[in-house]
Amino acid sequence: MKKKLFFKVSYLSLISLFLFGCSNVPDPNLKDYIVTMDWQENFTICTLNDIHLSVQSNLKEEFEYLENVIYSRAYLNDDAANKMDYAPDLVVINGDTFMTANKYVVKEFFKFMDSLKIPYAYTYGNHDFQGQYSKTFLMDQISSAKYCIVKNPKDNVFGDSNYVVNIKSGSFLKWQLYFFDSNTYNGFGYDRIHDDQVDWYEKQVKLANKEVSKIIPSMSFFHIPTEEFNEAWKSIGNKTRFGKDDTTGSIWHMEEKVSCSGLKSNLYEKMQELRSTVSMIVAHDHINFTDWHYDKNNNGHDIRLIFGIKTGRGIYHNPNLMGCVFYTLSDGNNTFDLLRVNAKYDGTYRIITDEMLLGGSK
């Protein structure tokens, strides 16, 4: 009798565990994903990609380097004394900040970032959870960091870093920045941005446009490139390693293949259809830099497909293509300027010119 009861209880517990796992979370309000920032003249975003901190990283050296990268425009202008004047308005950490790290490394990183007192956005890469800590630990560190602006409401949307930054001048919405979790793997290869994330994006764009009755320009940031990066390389770059296309205004420096998902994401199509987002800024491939102006469906809406520049010496890298990219948003239209900086650990800084990219980044 007791045995039967035991089996019944165990069976019911298992079933309830499964049901708990399958339960749905009610969708939060679209506005719960929005962070608001004040517009500044020449609003500048600094992107840091693929930092790859591990248990073997010399954190003192790495943090010193990261700080110098963020203020590198001061060094480029020989104005180190006033480096605070060159602080970007927002730092975007675009995935793979950690790989084989532990809790100590993670905690120290966010302590360091907060010490800079610059707002920073964070997206997850495919390696970020590959360490001696749980996913919830990293999320807790992010949500408790003072200057980190990530919003991650409990929802049913795939991924964990889908959120929007509204840049406003007073009550006037100037730009939007979309951050996506490009997820990790699907069991056989890299994952992609899922359809429900695309739906979420559509709703957010429509919400913003409805509020001001016009299309708000936006940029998007995520870690793993979409297959359009590969298509653009084929159609604009003819799969050549380095090149420039004056017709479209594209430039590319490809030292490795595009590591995108084998599965199709509908994000690009949706972006072309909605005509709000002007760029997809990704990381993931450490020794590629691209700025494709790609209009896949010939509907007159170019989307700039940008591989940023890898930050730091964590895992494979090209020392001449190591540093960051600064994006300066224009006021009144949907364009932005781009400054590529090569920063080395010995304290040398230089702008990565088109000529350097075309000559193999020597």
Added chain:
Amino acid sequence: MMKRLLNAKYFKDTFLAIIFFISSICTYYGIFSSIPFVTSYGRGLLNYFPSLLVFMVPLFSFIIFYLYYHFDNYQTKWKMIKIYGLVLTIAMSLMIVLQIITISLLLKWKLMRSVTPLFPFDILTLSILFLIVGIISLIWCKCHHDYSLVAATATKKYKKRYYVALIFMIIFSTYFLGDFISMYNLFGSRIDENAWGFAPFLLEMLLLSLALFMYEIYSRQTEEMDKKRWYFKGILITSISSILIFIWIIIVLIINPFIVHDSLSLFYPIGYAVKIPFGIILIAIGMVIILISSTCKYIKRYHTKKKDEQE
């Protein structure tokens, strides 16, 4: 006194269990923290190589002592302790010298806490401790030199390849037990939304240790009938556990195919480099090999023998 203590049954079991537990944690963390050697093409090798070696000492100790208790010849036992002492003394002496050079030249005698809480000083202390263990082992060998002169009284139980397979099994089972122990990282302020499906993946990591444990029970039987019974029981228990766990894993993966990549990636740090959770597959392959070879051996040993006897 020492000999009596080493041979006392309770001491032997407790001692082996403790070293197995410690070596599991160390092997797992040692392999985990040495992944950046590969991904950064050896940068930092000078700083971190001693820590990798120190992390591997408990595993080396376990293998030596496990085999020590499996050999019956005093001469072989003495040789094993001598090899153990020599390897520890030489390796740790070299590592201490290397560490002093790197700490003074590269790290400037400063804490660099990331790899371990007090790195590099905790690793240096452990190296000194292991050097002392090595020296004590060598002194023991010198004091018991007469053991080396004892003529072999027992015949060799198994072939060399058997011991090689056993060592491989110990390495994998300690690594995955360490991986299992690292689940303490899952406990934090919040419960992961995928926590409902973690159990089979965690239990899978214990399968190799279970197989080793069943083998250990079998090898301790003295009566042939008991040996046969435990051989059969071992195969049965391990097979049923493996099948149930793998079915459970499949059910969880059907419900959420992304669960491993989404919430369990901390358990498969090496596999992620190749985009698939290689650990799960490795354990599955390991279990299939162990079960097939054990079943074949069982049939050959007990059924074929019985048939021959009947004929």
